[in-house]
Amino acid sequence: MTTLKDVAKKAGLSITQTSRALNDHSDVSAATRERVKEIALTLQYRPNLSARKLVSGRSGLVGLVVPRTKDLASDGLFIEVVSGLSTEFSLRDMQFVLHVTQPEEPIIPVYKRLVGNGAIDGFVLIDPREDDRRAAFLSKAKVPFVVHGRIGPNPKHAYFDIDNEKIFRGITRHLSALGHRRIVLLNGIEDRTYAEARSCGYRHALVDSRIDPSEAIIRSGAMTESFGLISTVDLFSGPEPRPTAIICGSVRIAKGVYQALNALGLSIPRDVSVFAHDDHIAQIQTEAFYPALSVTDAPMRDSWKPLAACLEGAISGAPLSELQVVGPYRTILRQSTAAPCQ
Structure with a gap:
């Protein structure tokens, strides 16, 4: 298995310089960062998550927690959500983790366990409620999250939504x-x-x-x-x-x-x-x-890219004003609507 040392040797850099290039540190030139990433790709290097956590304080893992339902595996919406988000996070060199709870399992203890082990950097919340306990818990725990939708009249969280x-x-x-x-x-x-x-x-x-x-x-x-x-x-x-x-x-x-x-x-x-x-x-x-x-x-497919971008920004500490996005829509009038008959 290719190690960071192998990439560093091929690039002619120290291990520290190579690590900083792969993690997009600003003290490494753009040209060097690009060259190191190309070498890592050629050598099929995959960073060890434990090592990444030690260097950056982040695992590169993000999560989605959903309750199990009898039709979950055949639910077209669920499948599109998971495949769309997984693709977008992968493009950002982040790993998307799905956690399915038992049908009657309380949700907050699940988040406590996932947050407590420190393995997940942030979460995507879907299907939000007006008084969402998941968002309240993550906010109090200071864990980054993004919501597909908005919670409350003046949300203090990252989100992607339509009006x-x-x-x-x-x-x-x-x-x-x-x-x-x-x-x-x-x-x-x-x-x-x-x-x-x-x-x-x-x-x-x-x-x-x-x-x-x-x-x-x-x-x-x-x-x-x-x-x-x-x-x-x-x-x-x-x-x-x-x-x-x-x-x-x-x-x-x-x-x-x-x-x-x-x-x-x-x-x-x-x-x-x-x-x-x-x-x-x-x-x-x-x-x-x-x-x-x-x-x-x-x-709905237009949601995955901004959701991934907003969560990545929230994890990186971007200002909230950059993490609240409202998407466009269009109106298409066809033959199903007309003036009522008198």
């Missing part, structure tokens, strides 16, 4: 401008921060459009086809007046909505307009819906 409140305010205002007054929001799980932001944007848009907030129609649940289907059947099984527009938190929900409306003999958009947020996780082509689905478009 969920603005997105859903815009969707709702568009539908109300078309003349819709009874607009449904099929939202995500209630205590998730993104779901709260979306609900906030929806409610604000109702007020903007002079629609009484008491007329808000919100259903919350897992973002699945079955949630969309069951919610739609229930909404249209009650007495009049019926909704004329449905906003879906994901395209998977929208797929269930389409199935339900078709079964009920209702036409899109003549009877009901449908609008969804598309994060490209479900591998469903929204333009292939019939009629083609209007969406706000912000691919």
Whole structure:
């Protein structure tokens, strides 16, 4: 196995100089750093984690902790999260570690064990809640972390997010401008921060459009086809007046909505307009819906690079202002939305 001494000999440098070049110390010229890295790559040198920890105080390991669920191995979102983050951290010469807890295992003791052994430099937190105990613990322990989303109105942590409140305010205002007054929001799980932001944007848009907030129609649940289907059947099984527009938190929900409306003999958009947020996780082509689905478009895959960059920056001590990133989105209007029939 190639050692640091082998790389140093090939480069004609001391072991200390070689180590500092590989760790991007500023007292080593850029040209030398590049040359040493090329030699290390040619010799297939891999740094010993214990040695790296002694030299830099860092292991190069970052972690993601998730609870085990019965469908975890087949969950497309989970697979994309893990593969995307692993790739991006690998490009930064950092190793990504996945820790899966038992279904009912308390989460904070898990973090305490991982933090206590000093092996992991920082964590990625996904699916944040409004009162997130993981973030509170890591903040108190002064362990770097980055959140996919935001916690609280003035977050003091690194994050990558999209402006969920603005997105859903815009969707709702568009539908109300078309003349819709009874607009449904099929939202995500209630205590998730993104779901709260979306609900906030929806409610604000109702007020903007002079629609009484008491007329808000919100259903919350897992973002699945079955949630969309069951919610739609229930909404249209009650007495009049019926909704004329449905906003879906994901395209998977929208797929269930389409199935339900078709079964009920209702036409899109003549009877009901449908609008969804598309994060490209479900591998469903929204333009292939019939009629083609209007969406706000912000691919989840665009999250992995900034999340990795923000955590790397947090570990390196970069200022918080550089570690809070809001990603772009675009609105694509198609045939699933129109003015309601009079």
